[in-house]
Amino acid sequence: MASPATKPIFTLPFIATSSSSSSQPSTRYSRLPFRRSTTSTPVSLKRFLLSSVGGTNTSPQETKPTILVSEKLGEAGLELLRNFGDVDCSYDLSQEDLCKKIASCDALIVRSGTKVTRQVFEAAKGKLKVVGRAGVGIDNVDLQAATEFGCLVVNAPTANTVAAAEHGIALLASMARNVAQADASMKAGQWQRNKYVGVSLVGKTLAVMGFGKVGSEVARRAKGLGMQVIAHDPYAPADRARAIGVELVPFDQAISTADFISLHMPLTPATEKVFSDDTFEKMKKGARIVNVARGGVVDEDALLRALDSGKVAQAALDVFAEEPPPKDSKLVQHERVTVTPHLGASTKEAQEGVAIEIAEAVVGALKGELAATAVNAPMVPPELGRLAVQLVAGGSGIKSAKVVYKSARDPDDLDTRLLRAMITKGIIEPISDSFINLVNADFTAKKKGLRISEERVAVDAPPGLPVLSIQVRLSSVDSKFGSAVSGGDISIEGGVKHGVPHLTRVGSFSVDASLGGNLVLCRQVDRAGMIGQVGNILGEQNVNVSFMSVGRTAGRRNAIMAIGVDEEPNLESLEKIGQVPSIEEFVFLKL
Numbered sequence: 001m002a003s004p005a006t007k008p009i010f011t012l013p014f015i016a017t018s019s020s021s022s023s024q025p026s027t028r029y030s031r032l033p034f035r036r037s038t039t040s041t042p043v044s045l046k047r048f049l050l051s052s053v054g055g056t057n058t059s060p061q062e063t064k065p066t067i068l069v070s071e072k073l074g075e076a077g078l079e080l081l082r083n084f085g086d087v088d089c090s091y092d093l094s095q096e097d098l099c100k101k102i103a104s105c106d107a108l109i110v111r112s113g114t115k116v117t118r119q120v121f122e123a124a125k126g127k128l129k130v131v132g133r134a135g136v137g138i139d140n141v142d143l144q145a146a147t148e149f150g151c152l153v154v155n156a157p158t159a160n161t162v163a164a165a166e167h168g169i170a171l172l173a174s175m176a177r178n179v180a181q182a183d184a185s186m187k188a189g190q191w192q193r194n195k196y197v198g199v200s201l202v203g204k205t206l207a208v209m210g211f212g213k214v215g216s217e218v219a220r221r222a223k224g225l226g227m228q229v230i231a232h233d234p235y236a237p238a239d240r241a242r243a244i245g246v247e248l249v250p251f252d253q254a255i256s257t258a259d260f261i262s263l264h265m266p267l268t269p270a271t272e273k274v275f276s277d278d279t280f281e282k283m284k285k286g287a288r289i290v291n292v293a294r295g296g297v298v299d300e301d302a303l304l305r306a307l308d309s310g311k312v313a314q315a316a317l318d319v320f321a322e323e324p325p326p327k328d329s330k331l332v333q334h335e336r337v338t339v340t341p342h343l344g345a346s347t348k349e350a351q352e353g354v355a356i357e358i359a360e361a362v363v364g365a366l367k368g369e370l371a372a373t374a375v376n377a378p379m380v381p382p383e384l385g386r387l388a389v390q391l392v393a394g395g396s397g398i399k400s401a402k403v404v405y406k407s408a409r410d411p412d413d414l415d416t417r418l419l420r421a422m423i424t425k426g427i428i429e430p431i432s433d434s435f436i437n438l439v440n441a442d443f444t445a446k447k448k449g450l451r452i453s454e455e456r457v458a459v460d461a462p463p464g465l466p467v468l469s470i471q472v473r474l475s476s477v478d479s480k481f482g483s484a485v486s487g488g489d490i491s492i493e494g495g496v497k498h499g500v501p502h503l504t505r506v507g508s509f510s511v512d513a514s515l516g517g518n519l520v521l522c523r524q525v526d527r528a529g530m531i532g533q534v535g536n537i538l539g540e541q542n543v544n545v546s547f548m549s550v551g552r553t554a555g556r557r558n559a560i561m562a563i564g565v566d567e568e569p570n571l572e573s574l575e576k577i578g579q580v581p582s583i584e585e586f587v588f589l590k591l
């Protein structure tokens with residue numbers, strides 16, 4: 001509830017103790033569906049990020065960061081890393097040895113063979129700043145633990161796409177023509193032409209499960225081979241699929257109509273063992289399966305049963321639930337299964353590309369630069385959150401905040417993780433005594449029992465503008481600036497104009513103030529000469545006014561004046577502003 005609009009003595013920046021109890025058990029977050037977006041981050045926001053992850057710019061006098069590389073990485077990437085830090089290439093470390101080493105490392109670079117568990121982050125004792133995954137799949141990194149420990153995780157999402165797609169196609173074709181089996185048989189001295197009669201690909205239906213980077217490249221190539229391609233991906237836009245002549249269909253339709261099924265989804269809790277007895281049961285008799293995604297998306301025992309029953313005619317597997325799989329694995333030994341030891345990304349070209357991509361991302365992250373491939377660290381400015389918190393009257397605990405995005409974009413194309421984390425950081429930082437960055441902001445808010453919900457409002461906006469404005473609403477709190485209250489909530493709104501975060505609305509007043517430095521907000525009876533009066537008071541104290549903006553509700557009645565000041569006005573100036581007869585309330589905010 002907002003306090004009535006009384007004429008206040010000035011109010012200094014809000015410094016509060018924890019706004020809520022961390023013991024609150026049922027923090028609920030409402031999330032918008034998110035996808036990695038192509039949205040570019042405005043320059044000023046990027047600049048913010050540079051300082052927010054925490055940089056390590058080495059000068060000759062400073063100690064170089066230590067970068068542990070735990071799996072084989074291309075030489076070009078190692079070269080880049082060596083130019084920046086001390087590189088320790090220690091392959092095949094046991095979990096115990098990794099934990100021992102990690103305490104002295106600033107960065108760790110892994111491929112799929114290193115399990116970066118919670119234990120590793122615990123052993124790092126806060127020293128580890130970034131984990132670089134030289135590849136796409138990040139299922140071997142405990143992202144939750146990384147986030148909790150404030151460690152950035154970056155991956156190399158693009159350099160091995162073609163290699164993986166080519167390997168998928170290689171497996172598809174060699175499975176259909178029994179290439180591996182026939183090769184083994186000839187090497188064993190046999191000449192079995194009748195045994196290894198294959199099946200044709202042309203005219204057959206291929207279901208691509210997971211229509212992302214690799215899946216769509218596989219689809220493109222399969223179409224070139226004359227296959228009918230359908231795909232299932234709950235998040236892929238239909239127009240992207242249509243553009244290459246692929247129809248997106250529901251899961252059951254995909255698996256029940258396909259002759260060949262190629263898996264390209266990530267391993268997540270939602271996709272684990274999604275190919276189960278039930279799934280195989282729904283397939284056409286004699287279906288053939290290729291897996292270059294992750295072994296864990298398949299229930300391997302169920303696949304074995306399906307192969308033995310003849311429901312599945314053949315499988316070609318590059319990946320396994322356990323890698324390497326047990327030597328006596330019945331799946332690996334199966335006559336109708338073609339296997340490769342996780343070679344999808346293993347071409348010279350892909351490995352050089354991945355090594356460079358990850359080295360650049362890790363070095364950038366250590367320098368505190370924007371990590372475009374950050375997996376667990378969204379970025380965008382926290383000013384709105386920080387400003388909203390400063391409008392809360394001391395003593396009111398913030399329990400619930402709502403972030404409203406006004407955007408013309410399709411929800412599928414609006415990745416709000418970045419915005420949300422930045423706003424959350426802004427809200428939580430002033431009321432938390434621990435180090436908050438983009439990685440742990442959400443986690444810390446949750447721990448404090450702060451419920452953050454999101455809402456998306458569709459508006460008309462120029463094409464290419466991802467978000468027109470963002471509104472931050474704090475409910476059930478008193479405000480030290482009654483004019484900031486609208487609909488019972490402290491409500492402020494802002495957007496990015498020419499790369500600079502701007503405040504566009506306070507309560508129900510429109511304003512136009514850049515968000516940076518210090519800000520004096522005054523509500524006044526709207527009459528001529530007000531700007532001059534306040535400007536003079538500040539000028540007398542040598543406080544430089546960087547801008548002034550007046551926003552009204554209805555002309556000549558009430559107005560809000562936003563005054564940007566380079567220096568912090570002293571007590572005397574603030575008191576004088578409070579004494580100007582037309583000023584009904586004001587607040588000084590430090591951003």
Ligand SMILES: NC(=O)c1ccc[n+]([C@@H]2O[C@H](COP(=O)([O-])OP(=O)(O)OC[C@H]3O[C@@H](n4cnc5c(N)ncnc54)[C@H](O)[C@@H]3O)[C@@H](O)[C@H]2O)c1
Nearest residue numbers: 137164210211212213214233235264265266292293344345
């Ligand atoms: N064998 C290898 O060496 C190798 C190489 C590269 C990638 N991979 C694996 O392939 C996966 C895909 O790589 P990518 O670069 O295409 O990633 P990507 O993120 O571009 O594509 C993954 C796609 O899967 C979709 N998806 C998510 N959940 C799904 C579900 N339940 N059902 C269907 N689709 C779902 C996503 O929407 C996305 O479009 C990686 O996660 C990795 O595990 C393996």
Ligand SMILES: O=C(O)[C@H](O)COP(=O)(O)O
Nearest residue numbers: 111112134135136137345
């Ligand atoms: O997810 C990936 O990028 C691939 O599975 C490649 O893994 P690798 O780096 O262990 O070859």
